[in-house]
Amino acid sequence: MSAQIIHVVLVRWAATAAPDVVARFDAAARVVRETIPGVLEVAHGPSVSVENLEQGYDYALHVRFADAAARDAYLPHPSHVPLAELIVANAETFVVFDLAVGDAS
Template sequence: MIRHIAIIRFREGLHAAEIESLLKSVHALQDQIEGILAVSSGASSSPENLEKGFTHGFVVDFVDAAARDAYLPHPAHVKVGQSLVAAAHGGIEGILVFNLAM
């Protein structure tokens, strides 16, 4: 299994409804792309205050690396990714992505 983790620093002035819509679009990918086991998302709730401005994130669990690799160039993922980059503070600089092989 591959766990794909994305942490986002949304730009100031973005409304909560817009953020919710963006995260829902990530969840919708599970119905559009094969190999996705689960999607979860939300705002940070850490009491440690170590987020460094990154306020929200999501996790996509894939069956294996091949499923993750097929997801990356998939047109539905590209469209959602472009929307997230446009909403992030500083564009792509406002997004951190990390993958874990489990």
């Protein structure tokens, strides 16, 4: 069985971000979840941490993939492109981190 991949994106929205950016992000994330094969879970939203260690990041996206091949297919997928473009157009900065979890044997 292949390891699942957790894809995490942390976003700091720009002061000039569109006022409806979160609503549009929600809609785009829903399309990703519903249309891309191998996407097992999508979660996103503002931090609810009590530690206050966000370092200015105010929004996160978490996508769990069945395996690395599903992640690789997601990146150029037509349903993912609008989500990525929304981040690039409205973020002051963002970071992406992928983590393999589970049994890779």
